[in-house]
Amino acid sequence: MMHTSAMRSRFGRVVCAMAAAAALVAAGGASAATSAQGRGYGLNLSASLGNVVGLSAPLGDTGNNQAPQAPPAPQDFSTYAPLLSATAGVTALGLNVLSVNTGDIYGRTISALSKNKVDSEAQVVGLDVSVLGLPLLGNRANLLSLKADAVTAEARFTCVSGTAQPSGKASITGLSSSGTLGLLLNPLISGLGSLLNVAPNTGLNVQIPLVASLTLLLNEQSISGNKLTVNGLRLGVSVLGAINSDLTVAHAEATMPNCQAAPGSVSIAVPNINTSNQTAVPITGSCTVGGGTVTVSSNPSGNPSSTTSTSCGGAGTYSANINASPSGSNLPDGSISFFANQDGVVASTAVTKNTAVSTPNVTVNTPLPVINAANASNYGNTPLISGTCTAGAGDVSVNIGSVPAGAAACSSGGTWQLGVDVNVSGLPDGFVVITATQGAGSGSGTATKDTVAPSxxxxxxxxxxxxxxxxxxxxxxxxxxxxxxxxxxxxxxxxxxxxxxxxxxxxxxxxxxxxxxxxxxxxxxxxxxxxxxxxxxxxxxxxxxxxDLTPPIVTVAQPAQINENNQGNFSVTGACTIGDSSVSITIGGMAQTGVCEGPKALGDPGVWTVTGINARGLPAGPVQVTATQSDAAGNVGNAQATTTKVSAAEVDTTPPIVTVTAPLIGADNEGSYQPSGTCEAGSSNVTVIIGAGLPGAASTTAICNSNSTWTAPPTNVRGLPQGPVIVTATQSDSSGNVGAGQAQTSKTTQAGGNGDPGENLYPMLPVPVGGAWAGLLLLATGLGFLRRRQRRN
Incomplete structure (x- = not known):
C-alpha cells in the first residue's frame, strides 16, 4: 500500500543544488574517472514483521545512475527526485511500532567526470518520528519521539593526484527528543541539536530487557571497495525480539572505480579565420580540472610560433587568442590544424584561413546573451543572436556550439539575425562558441551557459x-x-x-x-x-x-485556609484554556501539575484541580498559589492567589453571622422577589433558598458586599403556594465554618398566578421568625391555647 501526501500548503519544495566542484591539485599527469555511479533518496522504512504502511519503495529516490566514460566526452548525469511530503509507518500486533511524518524530501545525484567528481545528496525537512505507541492512547504512549528541522546527507568521490578519494558528511538541525526514552537520549541530543556537521557514526544503543531495543545512528558512513554510503540518520527498533524495523533518513551513495587518463578530456573549437578575426582568433574548449596547463599549437606553426599555453578553469574550460595575421604568426591562407594538449591528451580541429579580398566579412554581435535554464530550450531568437555580413554574398550559416541553428538571410544593409529558437539544452554548461559562416568568411562570439539555479x-x-x-x-x-x-x-x-x-x-x-x-x-x-x-x-x-499573540487564560479560585483539618489533603482549583498545555501550579514553593479538563457547560472555560496536597511542611503565615499555562506558540498565561496557613491555636471556629430580611410576597414582587440581609465580608457568596420544602422553591446566590450586606438578585417565586414561606441564607468562611440565618414571610397570591390582586382570597400577614419575634409568637400561641382550655372548662 502506497500513501504519500502529494500536496501540503504549509511546506513548499526545498531546492538544494550541489556545491560547486572543488579545484583539484594533480601531481604528475592529469587523471579523471572512467565511470561513476550515484544514488540518493530521502526516506526508506522496512520491517521484518508487520505492515509497512505508506511506503513500498524509497521516497525521493534518484535510482542508480551510472556514467560510463566514452570518447569524446563523459556521459554525465544529473538527476533530481523531489517529493513534497510523506507519511509512513510500521504496525504489528496492535502496536504502532514506528511512524514517520515529513515535509519536503529529495534525492539528487550529479556526475561530472570531466571535473573528476561524482556527488549524491538527500534531504528530509520537518522530520517527526514516533516509536512504540498504542493507538488508543495517542502520543501519550510513545516510547520515543524524535523531531528535526532538517536532515541532510552527502556522499562524494573526487580524483586527487590520480586517486579516487571519498568524502561524506551529514547535517542535522533542530534535533530534539521526548517520550519515555527521551531522557536517555538527551545527553546525545543536547550536543547535536543545532550542529551542521555531525561526527561520523555518532550513535547510541538503548536496551529494555525482554521488551525492546533501539539503535540511533547519526552521520552513518561506510566504505565498501570504491563505494561510499552516508545515512544522515538511521533508527533501528526491535520489539520482543520478533518485530524488527529500520528507518533510514537522507541516504546518499557515490561510486568511482578509478582515476585513469581520460581520452577526450580535452576538446578544442576554433572558427574559420578571415580578415575580421585573424588578429585575435578565439580558441576555446573543455579540459580536465586539476590537470596541467593546456598547450595550444597549430600546423603550420607560423613564424613566430603560434603556440601558447593557458590554465584549465574551475568549470573545466579554457580560452586563448592567437594572432594569425602578418603582424603575428603570419599563418598562411588555406587549411590550418589546431591542437590542444593537456598532459599528453590531445584534441584537434581543422579550419580554413581566407583573407583574400573576395572573402565575405561576417561577424557575430557581442556580448551574446547568457544561456540559462529559462532560455536553453529556445535560444537564438529571444534573446536574439545577430551580426554583420557582406551583402550579396549569400546566407549566413549559424552554429551554436555543436548545434546547427540554420541559415539567416544577409540583408541589403549587411546585417543578419537568426530569427528562430534553437534547443541547446544538451550543450554542457560553460563557454559556448557561436559561429557564423558566409561562404569562405566566418565570425564567432562566445556565450556563457549556466543553467544551475541557486539553492x-x-x-x-x-x-x-x-x-x-x-x-x-x-x-x-x-x-x-x-x-x-x-x-x-x-x-x-x-x-x-x-x-x-x-x-x-x-x-x-x-x-x-x-x-x-x-x-x-x-x-x-x-x-x-x-x-x-x-x-x-x-x-x-x-x-x-x-x-499567536494571545496567552492562555488561567485563573486561581480563592483557596481555603490551610489548617490542622485540611493540611494533609489540601486542594486548589481554577480555570484554564482548553487545548493548551497542562497547568503548572506552585503552592508556597511546592510544584504541582493539573490537567486542563473540559468545561462543565458550553462556553465556560476549562477547569484544573489539584487534590491530595500535603501542606504540613509549609510554615504558618501567608501562602501564595500560582498557576501558569503555555500554548503551542510559547505564550504563557499566569494567575495567583494568596491564602493563609494557621496553627491549631489559630484555627478559626467562628462561623459567619448571617441574617435575613424577607419582605411580604405579593402580586407586585413575586416575579422579581429580592430578600436581603447581613453577612461576613471577605467570606464566600451567600446561598439563598426561598420556600425550602415547598413546591416551587427557588435557589439563588447573592454577593456579600464589602459593607457586610447582601441582596438577592430578582427571583421569580410565582410557583410557591399561598401561605407561609421560609427564606434561608448560608455562608462559609475560608476555614470552612458555615453560618446560617432565616426569616419567615407570607405569599399572598396563589401558586402560578398572574399577579391579579383578586387572587388573594386569604391575605396573609408576614410573621418574622427568630429573636424577640419568635418569643412573642410562642407567647401568643400559648395564651390562645390557655383561653380555649378555659372556655371548655
Missing part, C-alpha cells in the same frame, strides 16, 4: 509570539554569496503580503521585520535567489510558522 533553504522560522513579534527573525542558507535573497511574508491575505530582500553572506541570510500587523494563524515565508545568469530558485523555498 535557498529556510532553516529557521520559529513561532511568532509577543516576545519576538516586533523584531522577528527568520533565516536560512543560500548558494550564491553576495547575491540578494528575495523573501515574501504572507498571512493569506493578499493585502498583507510583503517582500523583503536580504544579502547572502558566507552562504547564510537573515531577515528581521515587525510581524505585529499580520493576522494570527499560519504565516507563510518564501525565499529565492536569482543568479547573474538569470536562473531563479524554482520553486522558492517555503516554510510556515504559527503566529
Amino acid at each position: 535557498v533553504v529556510i532553516t529557521s522560522a520559529p513561532p511568532i509570539i509577543p516576545a519576538n513579534a516586533a523584531s522577528y527573525v527568520f533565516s536560512g542558507s543560500c548558494s550564491d554569496s553576495g547575491t540578494a535573497v528575495n523573501t515574501t511574508v504572507s498571512d493569506g491575505n493578499p493585502a498583507h503580503t510583503v517582500s523583503v530582500a536580504a544579502t547572502c553572506i558566507s552562504n547564510q541570510w537573515s531577515v528581521t521585520r515587525n510581524m505585529t500587523a499580520f493576522n494570527d494563524g499560519n504565516i507563510t515565508f518564501t525565499a529565492s535567489q536569482t543568479d547573474a545568469a538569470g536562473n531563479t530558485t524554482t520553486p522558492p523555498a517555503s516554510r510556515v510558522a504559527l503566529k
Whole structure:
C-alpha cells in the first residue's frame, strides 16, 4: 500500500543544488574517472514483521545512475527526485511500532567526470518520528519521539593526484527528543541539536530487557571497495525480539572505480579565420580540472610560433587568442590544424584561413546573451543572436556550439539575425562558441551557459509570539554569496503580503521585520535567489510558522485556609484554556501539575484541580498559589492567589453571622422577589433558598458586599403556594465554618398566578421568625391555647 501526501500548503519544495566542484591539485599527469555511479533518496522504512504502511519503495529516490566514460566526452548525469511530503509507518500486533511524518524530501545525484567528481545528496525537512505507541492512547504512549528541522546527507568521490578519494558528511538541525526514552537520549541530543556537521557514526544503543531495543545512528558512513554510503540518520527498533524495523533518513551513495587518463578530456573549437578575426582568433574548449596547463599549437606553426599555453578553469574550460595575421604568426591562407594538449591528451580541429579580398566579412554581435535554464530550450531568437555580413554574398550559416541553428538571410544593409529558437539544452554548461559562416568568411562570439539555479533553504522560522513579534527573525542558507535573497511574508491575505530582500553572506541570510500587523494563524515565508545568469530558485523555498499573540487564560479560585483539618489533603482549583498545555501550579514553593479538563457547560472555560496536597511542611503565615499555562506558540498565561496557613491555636471556629430580611410576597414582587440581609465580608457568596420544602422553591446566590450586606438578585417565586414561606441564607468562611440565618414571610397570591390582586382570597400577614419575634409568637400561641382550655372548662 502506497500513501504519500502529494500536496501540503504549509511546506513548499526545498531546492538544494550541489556545491560547486572543488579545484583539484594533480601531481604528475592529469587523471579523471572512467565511470561513476550515484544514488540518493530521502526516506526508506522496512520491517521484518508487520505492515509497512505508506511506503513500498524509497521516497525521493534518484535510482542508480551510472556514467560510463566514452570518447569524446563523459556521459554525465544529473538527476533530481523531489517529493513534497510523506507519511509512513510500521504496525504489528496492535502496536504502532514506528511512524514517520515529513515535509519536503529529495534525492539528487550529479556526475561530472570531466571535473573528476561524482556527488549524491538527500534531504528530509520537518522530520517527526514516533516509536512504540498504542493507538488508543495517542502520543501519550510513545516510547520515543524524535523531531528535526532538517536532515541532510552527502556522499562524494573526487580524483586527487590520480586517486579516487571519498568524502561524506551529514547535517542535522533542530534535533530534539521526548517520550519515555527521551531522557536517555538527551545527553546525545543536547550536543547535536543545532550542529551542521555531525561526527561520523555518532550513535547510541538503548536496551529494555525482554521488551525492546533501539539503535540511533547519526552521520552513518561506510566504505565498501570504491563505494561510499552516508545515512544522515538511521533508527533501528526491535520489539520482543520478533518485530524488527529500520528507518533510514537522507541516504546518499557515490561510486568511482578509478582515476585513469581520460581520452577526450580535452576538446578544442576554433572558427574559420578571415580578415575580421585573424588578429585575435578565439580558441576555446573543455579540459580536465586539476590537470596541467593546456598547450595550444597549430600546423603550420607560423613564424613566430603560434603556440601558447593557458590554465584549465574551475568549470573545466579554457580560452586563448592567437594572432594569425602578418603582424603575428603570419599563418598562411588555406587549411590550418589546431591542437590542444593537456598532459599528453590531445584534441584537434581543422579550419580554413581566407583573407583574400573576395572573402565575405561576417561577424557575430557581442556580448551574446547568457544561456540559462529559462532560455536553453529556445535560444537564438529571444534573446536574439545577430551580426554583420557582406551583402550579396549569400546566407549566413549559424552554429551554436555543436548545434546547427540554420541559415539567416544577409540583408541589403549587411546585417543578419537568426530569427528562430534553437534547443541547446544538451550543450554542457560553460563557454559556448557561436559561429557564423558566409561562404569562405566566418565570425564567432562566445556565450556563457549556466543553467544551475541557486539553492535557498529556510532553516529557521520559529513561532511568532509577543516576545519576538516586533523584531522577528527568520533565516536560512543560500548558494550564491553576495547575491540578494528575495523573501515574501504572507498571512493569506493578499493585502498583507510583503517582500523583503536580504544579502547572502558566507552562504547564510537573515531577515528581521515587525510581524505585529499580520493576522494570527499560519504565516507563510518564501525565499529565492536569482543568479547573474538569470536562473531563479524554482520553486522558492517555503516554510510556515504559527503566529499567536494571545496567552492562555488561567485563573486561581480563592483557596481555603490551610489548617490542622485540611493540611494533609489540601486542594486548589481554577480555570484554564482548553487545548493548551497542562497547568503548572506552585503552592508556597511546592510544584504541582493539573490537567486542563473540559468545561462543565458550553462556553465556560476549562477547569484544573489539584487534590491530595500535603501542606504540613509549609510554615504558618501567608501562602501564595500560582498557576501558569503555555500554548503551542510559547505564550504563557499566569494567575495567583494568596491564602493563609494557621496553627491549631489559630484555627478559626467562628462561623459567619448571617441574617435575613424577607419582605411580604405579593402580586407586585413575586416575579422579581429580592430578600436581603447581613453577612461576613471577605467570606464566600451567600446561598439563598426561598420556600425550602415547598413546591416551587427557588435557589439563588447573592454577593456579600464589602459593607457586610447582601441582596438577592430578582427571583421569580410565582410557583410557591399561598401561605407561609421560609427564606434561608448560608455562608462559609475560608476555614470552612458555615453560618446560617432565616426569616419567615407570607405569599399572598396563589401558586402560578398572574399577579391579579383578586387572587388573594386569604391575605396573609408576614410573621418574622427568630429573636424577640419568635418569643412573642410562642407567647401568643400559648395564651390562645390557655383561653380555649378555659372556655371548655
